[in-house]
Structures are given as C-alpha cells and as structure tokens.
Amino acid sequence: MIKLTIDGIEIEADENTTILEAADAAGVYIPRICSHPDLPSVDPEQLEPWAEVFLGPDLKISSGADSRYEGCQLCLVEVNGQPEPVRACVTKVEIGMTVVTSNPEIESRRKAKLKEIFNTHPHACVTCAQQAGCSLEPCSTNVAKDERCCPIFQICELRKIAEFVGIPDDTSRYIPPGLPVIEDEPLFLRDHNLCIGCMRCVRVCRDVRNVDALGFTFDENGKLVVGTKAATLKDSGCRFCLSCVEVCPTGTLRLKFEEPRIDGRRTAHCIATCPAGMDVPRYLREIRRGEFARAEAVIRETAPLPRSLGQVCFHPCEEECIRGDVHETIAICSLKRAATEHAGDPIWKSKFDRVSSTGKKIAIVGAGPTGLTAAWFLKLKGHDVTIYESMDSPGGWLRNGIPKYRLSPESLDADIEDIKSIGVEIKTGMEVGKDISLDRIRSGHDALLIAVGARKSKPLPCVGVDLSGVEAGLDAMKKIMLEIAPGDKPYEGEKVLIIGGGNVAIDVARSALRLGPGEVHLYCLEERDEMPAHDWEIVEAEKEGIVMHPGWGPVLISGDGKVERVDFRKCTSVFDASGRFLPKFDDSATTSHETDRVLIAIGQDTELEFLGSIEGIDLKTGIDSVGTSVDGIFAAGEVISGPASVIDAVAHGRKSASGIDKFLGGDGDIDIRLLDDTEPDGELGIIDGFFDLGKIPMPRLGIEEATVCFDLVEKGYSPEDAIGEAGRCLRCDLRLLLCQNPSAPESWIEFNEGNISNLPEIEGVYLLLDEDKKIYAIKGERNIKEALLEILETTEKAKYFLIEEDPMYSKRESELIQGYLKEHGSMPPGEGDDDLDDLF
Numbered sequence: 141m142i143k144l145t146i147d148g149i150e151i152e153a154d155e156n157t158t159i160l161e162a163a164d165a166a167g168v169y170i171p172r173i174c175s176h177p178d179l180p181s182v183d184p185e186q187l188e189p190w191a192e193v194f195l196g197p198d199l200k201i202s203s204g205a206d207s208r209y210e211g212c213q214l215c216l217v218e219v220n221g222q223p224e225p226v227r228a229c230v231t232k233v234e235i236g237m238t239v240v241t242s243n244p245e246i247e248s249r250r251k252a253k254l255k256e257i258f259n260t261h262p263h264a265c266v267t268c269a270q271q272a273g274c275s276l277e278p279c280s281t282n283v284a285k286d287e288r289c290c291p292i293f294q295i296c297e298l299r300k301i302a303e304f305v306g307i308p309d310d311t312s313r314y315i316p317p318g319l320p321v322i323e324d325e326p327l328f329l330r331d332h333n334l335c336i337g338c339m340r341c342v343r344v345c346r347d348v349r350n351v352d353a354l355g356f357t358f359d360e361n362g363k364l365v366v367g368t369k370a371a372t373l374k375d376s377g378c379r380f381c382l383s384c385v386e387v388c389p390t391g392t393l394r395l396k397f398e399e400p401r402i403d404g405r406r407t408a409h410c411i412a413t414c415p416a417g418m419d420v421p422r423y424l425r426e427i428r429r430g431e432f433a434r435a436e437a438v439i440r441e442t443a444p445l446p447r448s449l450g451q452v453c454f455h456p457c458e459e460e461c462i463r464g465d466v467h468e469t470i471a472i473c474s475l476k477r478a479a480t481e482h483a484g485d486p487i488w489k490s491k492f493d494r495v496s497s498t499g500k501k502i503a504i505v506g507a508g509p510t511g512l513t514a515a516w517f518l519k520l521k522g523h524d525v526t527i528y529e530s531m532d533s534p535g536g537w538l539r540n541g542i543p544k545y546r547l548s549p550e551s552l553d554a555d556i557e558d559i560k561s562i563g564v565e566i567k568t569g570m571e572v573g574k575d576i577s578l579d580r581i582r583s584g585h586d587a588l589l590i591a592v593g594a595r596k597s598k599p600l601p602c603v604g605v606d607l608s609g610v611e612a613g614l615d616a617m618k619k620i621m622l623e624i625a626p627g628d629k630p631y632e633g634e635k636v637l638i639i640g641g642g643n644v645a646i647d648v649a650r651s652a653l654r655l656g657p658g659e660v661h662l663y664c665l666e667e668r669d670e671m672p673a674h675d676w677e678i679v680e681a682e683k684e685g686i687v688m689h690p691g692w693g694p695v696l697i698s699g700d701g702k703v704e705r706v707d708f709r710k711c712t713s714v715f716d717a718s719g720r721f722l723p724k725f726d727d728s729a730t731t732s733h734e735t736d737r738v739l740i741a742i743g744q745d746t747e748l749e750f751l752g753s754i755e756g757i758d759l760k761t762g763i764d765s766v767g768t769s770v771d772g773i774f775a776a777g778e779v780i781s782g783p784a785s786v787i788d789a790v791a792h793g794r795k796s797a798s799g800i801d802k803f804l805g806g807d808g809d810i811d812i813r814l815l816d817d818t819e820p821d822g823e824l825g826i827i828d829g830f831f832d833l834g835k836i837p838m839p840r841l842g843i844e845e846a847t848v849c850f851d852l853v854e855k856g857y858s859p860e861d862a863i864g865e866a867g868r869c870l871r872c873d874l875r876l877l878l879c880q881n882p883s884a885p886e887s888w889i890e891f892n893e894g895n896i897s898n899l900p901e902i903e904g905v906y907l908l909l910d911e912d913k914k915i916y917a918i919k920g921e922r923n924i925k926e927a928l929l930e931i932l933e934t935t936e937k938a939k940y941f942l943i944e945e946d947p948m949y950s951k952r953e954s955e956l957i958q959g960y961l962k963e964h965g966s967m968p969p970g971e972g973d974d975d976l977d978d979l980f
Contacts, residue, residue: 176343193356194368196322217239290391436486436487506527512793517801525565591793609702610703613638
C-alpha cells in the first residue's frame with residue numbers, strides 16, 4: 141500500500157492500481173466511458189483493428205485509415221510533475237503522487253471530447269428542459285424522431301456522464317447517418333447509428349469471453365467502426381451470452397425481451413420461471429465441469445426431491461430458456477436427473493449443518509411433495525417434525541398417481557429416505573379423522589400444516605356414469621400403481637375411452653395403454669391447441685398410439701348394465717369472455733364411440749372432511765400468507781392452489797416452512813448452502829457451429845417396448861451427453877455478474893432540520909431517499925419546506941432529499957415518477973409505509 145493525494149484527500153492504495161481504481165475506492169468520481177471495472181484498460185498497442193467489419197448482411201466496412209484507438213479521454217487528470225493531463229484508467233499510482241481530478245483545463249478537455257462524441261450521436265433529449273420522465277414519443281418540442289435519444293434514455297450511462305460534464309453549446313446538430321439497425325437476429329438488436337466507438341463490447345467479447353465475434357476498423361475518414369466478424373452473429377461465432385449488451389453505455393445494443401426480476405433484482409429466465417427459484421445456471425455450471433455431485437448439492441439447496449423432480453418436473457424454466465430463441469432450449473430437467481444419477485458419493489451431506497433443537501413440534505398432514513418439502517426445511521431450522529400420511533407409503537401423488545414409466549419408485553424411495561435421514565418422522569397408514577383425530581394432533585404440536593393434495597376425482601355430470609366399466613381416472617391410477625402386478629393385462633383386448641384433456645388424463649391414457657387394450661381413445665372439450673395438458677405430453681401419447689378426439693363433450697354413457705357406448709356433441713367454446721368455465725355446444729354435430737371401459741379424468745378436488753372439528757376454519761386465507769383463519773394452523777399445496785405440478789408443490793412447501801418458522805419465533809430464512817460457491821468461468825471460447833447445436837436426444841425405450849411395460853420411457857443422459865448438453869447453455873447469467881461503472885455524483889442533501897430550515901418557501905417537487913440512497917417517495921407540494929419539516933417529525937426512513945423548484949409541481953411530480961418507473965419498473969418501494977401513506 142502506498143499513500144497519495146487525490147483532490148486534497150490523502151488516501152492509501154495498492155501500488156498496482158490505477159489512479160481511476162484508487163479514486164473509485166476512495167469515493168472520488170472521475171468520469172469515464174471506455175473504462176469498465178470488468179474490462180482491461182484500453183491499450184492502443186493491444187487493440188488491433190480488423191481489415192473489415194460487417195454492419196449486418198448488407199454493409200461491410202473495409203479499413204481505410206491507419207489509426208489507433210486512444211480511449212475516450214474523459215478520465216483525464218492532472219498529476220504533479222506531468223506536463224500534460226494523463227489518463228486515469230491506465231496511469232498507475234505512485235508514492236506521494238498528487239492528483240487533481242477537476243479544474244478548468246480538464247473540464248474543457250472533457251467537454252471537447254463529449255462534443256466530438258455528440259456531434260455524431262443523438263443529444264436533443266439530453267439538452268431538453270423537459271427530459272425528466274419523458275417517454276420520447278410524442279415529442280413536446282417536435283424534434284424529429286430519428287434525432288431523439290433511444291428508448292433507454294432514462295437509464296443511459298452516456299446521458300448521465302453528459303449531464304455531469306456538460307455538452308458544449310456549440311455541439312453540432314445530430315444528423316442521422318442512416319446506418320443499419322439489425323433487428324432480425326436472436327435476443328438483441330444492434331443500432332449502429334448510436335455506436336460511439338467506446339470498444340467495450342469488443343473488449344468483453346475478445347478479452348473476457350474469448351469469443352472474438354466483434355471487432356473494429358477505421359473507415360476512409362478515420363472514424364472508428366465497430367462490427368461483427370461476418371455478416372451474421374451466427375457466422376461470426378457469437379455465443380449469445382449478452383455480455384456485450386450489458387457493458388454497452390448507450391442504446392446501441394439492446395435486449396429484445398423484458399428482463400425478469402425477483403425482488404427487484406435482475407435474474408436469469410430459468411431462475412425467475414422456476415416456482416421454487418432453483419439456481420439452474422449454478423448446477424448447469426457444475427455439470428458442465430463434470431462435477432455431478434456438486435450439481436446435486438446445488439439442487440438440494442432448493443428442493444429435497446431431486447431424483448423425483450429430475451424425472452417428472454414440468455420444467456417451466458425450460459419453456460422460457462432463451463437458448464430457444466437461438467435454436468433449441470436446454471434440457472434442464474433431464475440435466476437435473478443426470479446430476480442425481482451420476483453424483484456417486486454425495487457431498488451435500490458433508491456440508492450439512494445440524495442445528496440445535498428449538499423444542500418446537502410441528503405436525504404435517506400429508507406426505508406428498510408439499511408436506512415432504514416443508515418437513516425438510518423445518519427440520520433444518522431445528523424443529524421437530526412429524527408427518528401423518530393416510531397411505532401405507534409416503535409420497536402422495538408421486539407414489540399413487542404418477543405412472544412408473546415417468547417416475548421410478550426407487551428414485552422416490554431414495555428421496556424420502558434422505559428426508560427421513562435428517563430426523564423427519566413419517567407415520568404412514570394414519571388417516572386423520574379416522575385413525576387419529578385432528579384435535580389430538582393439534583394438542584401435541586406447536587403448529588399444524590395441512591398439506592393434503594387434490595386427489596378426489598371431479599364427478600362427470602352425465603347420464604350413465606354409474607354403469608359398470610365407468611371409473612374415475614384417479615381411482616384407476618391408484619389401482620394400477622398399487623394393485624396390478626407387473627405383466628398383468630387386465631384391459632386385454634378392450635376398447636378404452638378416456639374423458640379429459642389435462643396432464644392427468646394423458647397419464648391415465650398412457651397407463652391404460654400398457655394394460656393390453658386393443659385401442660385407447662381420448663375425448664376432451666378443448667380443441668387440440670387448447671388442451672390443458674402440456675404439448676409434449678400429448679405428442680408422446682400420440683406417438684404411442686393413443687387417438688385424440690379434441691372438441692367433444694359427452695352427452696350419454698349407455699349400455700345394458702355395463703358401458704357399451706358414449707355419445708358426444710361438438711364443443712364450440714369452453715370458457716366465456718371473462719375466462720369462466722362455461723362450455724357451449726352445437727347439438728347438431730354429434731358422434732358416438734363404442735367402448736368397453738370409460739376412465740374419467742376431468743379434474744381433481746381435495747377431501748377436507750377431517751377439518752370438521754375445527755369450527756370456522758378458512759384455508760383460503762393461506763394463499764399469500766400460508767396461515768389460515770385459525771392461529772397455528774397453516775395450509776399449503778393443492779389444498780390452497782388446486783391441482784398443480786410437483787415443482788409448484790415444492791414451492792408451496794418452501795413458503796409454508798418459512799411462514800411456520802416465523803410463527804415459531806424464527807427468522808423464516810430457509811435458504812441453505814450445501815456447496816461452497818465456485819467462481820464462474822467467465823471465458824466461453826469459440827465453439828464451431830454453436831448456434832446450430834441442437835438438444836442432445838434423450839435415450840428412450842422404443843415405442844413397442846415402452847407400451848407393454850411400466851419401465852421408465854426416458855433412460856437418462858450418460859455423463860458425456862449431460863456434459864455436452866450443459867455445454868449448449870448460453871450462460872446468460874454471466875452478464876448479471878458484470879459490474880457497473882460508478883454513477884456520476886447526485887446532488888442529494890442530507891435530510892436534517894438544519895438543511896431543511898435553510899430552504900426557501902417555494903413550490904416544487906421533493907424526492908426522499910433511504911439510507912441506501914434509494915428513492916422511496918416523489919411528491920409535489922405548494923410549500924416544500926413546510927412539507928419536509930412535517931415529514932422530519934414523522935419518519936426516520938428519510939436520510940437524503942432533493943428538491944426541484946417548479947410552480948407546475950403536479951406536472952413535474954408526474955414527470956419524475958414516470959422517469960422512476962422507466963428506470964426501476966415499479967413505484968418507489970416506500971408506498972404503503974404506515975408513516976408515509978400520504979406521500980403517494
């Protein structure tokens with residue numbers, strides 16, 4: 141460490157740091173545009189221009205001048221002993237160095253550089269007096285559309301620097317050059333009219349990601365031009381990691397999709413769309429490295445049923461994977477399964493911290509995925525947990541309803557044994573209300589969670605449902621799962637007809653097919669593209685030979701004591717304009733189907749008769765809070781949501797565990813770490829043909845073999861295939877790990893009586909900030925001083941403030957709020973605070 145002085149402040153800095161890095165560490169702002177904390181400094185000797193670059197398929201720029209890129213020159217500072225200002229981003233600190241970051245000469249040079257940038261960049265909006273909150277369209281001052289700033293204006297880094305440094309008044313009017321705007325490639329657009337040649341995108345692609353799909357050259361006028369290696373991103377070898385978009389300080393590179401957020405933080409699509417919030421990029425990273433046991437540990441941090449989820453999860457994460465915009469999505473669910481199957485000796489157990497008992501006892505009714513998940517996390521918080529399950533084996537619908545060709549019993553058993561191994565007690569064959577009363581359970585526990593599933597079939601309102609051979613699909617599935625011996629063919633030669641169009645109906649149909657029928661047909665109200673079952677499930681059923689009849693509703697089930705035929709009429713619509721279930725039919729369009737067996741799977745309900753002893757209980761109050769109307773009783777899973785997927789059940793289990801822990805005096809934090817974090821490898825490298833790499837096919841049983849047994853249809857990835865499939869990931873999460881340049885200083889004032897008392901009594905708008913300098917209130921007032929003094933007496937949240945004098949304060953308030961919304965996507969988070977309700 142060495143000592144130096146920056147703007148009269150003596151600081152200490154590592155001798156290997158630059159002046160810019162030392163200034164940032166000391167909180168001294170120096171403007172910069174080419175410099176970025178995750179990029180190497182601009183070295184003219186290392187930045188070799190290409191002979192040519194492409195600006196899309198229709199424009200190629202060839203080198204026309206021998207020039208060098210010298211950086212943006214905005215970070216110039218004066219150093220004692222140096223005849224000229226130096227670039228702070230490349231100049232190393234020295235013992236006793238004295239640095240001046242701002243004086244008239246430096247400011248003049250910075251403005252001259254900004255003038256050079258804005259002579260060829262839109263700036264009408266930057267200098268406009270009505271810029272705050274402006275949506276750019278329409279323009280109140282009638283600036284031509286192509287001369288206005290781009291859609292990211294409110295959060296533009298270049299704009300904020302320009303406001304700090306100042307754009308010279310003699311800056312030329314921007315004349316649009318008419319360069320290409322590339323909008324037909326995946327994930328992001330490229331507007332070459334807005335490029336200022338800062339080279340950040342080139343450097344992150346080349347020096348950080350080691351892809352080198354972007355480069356630069358100088359045209360015949362000596363102007364730096366950034367472009368791609370070939371006419372398209374695909375042919376340039378782009379990995380579509382989006383890091384170039386992340387570091388772009390203007391709107392040149394812009395995402396074509398809305399970024400998902402969790403609690404206001406940007407995140408990857410796969411994390412945001414997983415109901416349980418599983419860290420998908422992290423476990424894919426471990427698989428890509430061949431570290432399957434580490435990947436399994438990551439999965440277990442979120443869900444205690446990794447083997448089961450790897451086989452049956454409906455993977456909403458995969459449906460939203462942005463790799464699909466490039467070619468095909470990543471097989472996320474299959475990779476989850478690979479992590480558990482190739483983990484070998486588990487390492488998560490070695491990271492398992494057992495906490496001391498809290499002495500609190502929790503009872504859970506239902507050993508399905510919701511109850512099991514809640515039990516896992518509550519036990520990890522130190523509570524004693526007992527699950528009461530009516531069936532002879534735990535697992536709920538996982539065991540009694542999901543066909544074995546989708547989920548192997550051995551995998552489910554292994555997941556449950558892991559849950560029991562941490563001390564969760566599961567009492568099976570204990571039907572609450574029959575074998576044990578709910579009152580008895582309540583009396584011996586500090587909290588009770590109702591986690592029973594929706595496993596009662598909805599009745600079909602149709603004549604003939606009481607005929608022999610007509611059965612509820614859920615009842616049939618339970619028999620298939622628990623009573624029918626392997627190899628038995630109780631439906632031998634029969635014509636089987638399924639009524640229903642959801643995922644359960646598909647499971648019933650495919651299970652029936654494996655019991656020896658001559659044919660299996662499925663009828664449902666919905667048209668093919670409206671069926672609630674997932675499309676891939678329908679496709680698999682069709683491949684196996686199940687015949688779909690979408691758009692038909694049953695009218696009559698007939699037969700002489702036993703079902704022989706079902707009559708249908710055409711369904712013209714299933715829901716009304718408001719989305720309510722209200723099917724309509726065309727009675728003139730009918731059809732009939734002869735059959736030997738009818739299995740009805742049109743939906744499920746919960747059975748809650750055992751709750752009768754608790755007077756006035758309302759479970760639905762648990763939708764958000766997981767608590768019910770009775771203190772100490774909680775509800776989660778399908779008893780609240782209705783029929784849902786396994787991963788939804790896991791998410792409900794997590795939420796209920798957090799709520800119960802808080803109720804029992806804990807902090808509700810159920811996030812656990814079963815694996816030490818490893819640094820992501822930021823280098824992607826070049827992979828030939830990366831764009832067109834398709835999803836690695838899952839090894840499967842052949843159709844003829846699969847439809848005569850209940851063996852798993854999907855065999856699972858080999859380690860090599862799993863590593864290859866994980867290697868297809870765009871690794872779009874890496875861009876979210878990139879830092880941002882420090883923002884130009886804001887003119888916030890400390891919120892105290894002295895500063896407020898010095899204010900004039902004026903009309904205008906004030907902004908309040910908390911201790912983290914986050915805006916939480918924007919309000920126009922006739923007398924700002926008086927309003928702020930009142931707030932000072934009622935809240936401790938406000939730590940800083942800013943005022944703007946404006947007699948049109950209501951209009952200005954609206955403009956500032958609109959600006960906030962554009963930057964943050966929602967209203968200031970202070971809305972709703974008890975002591976600040978009147979501010980919004």
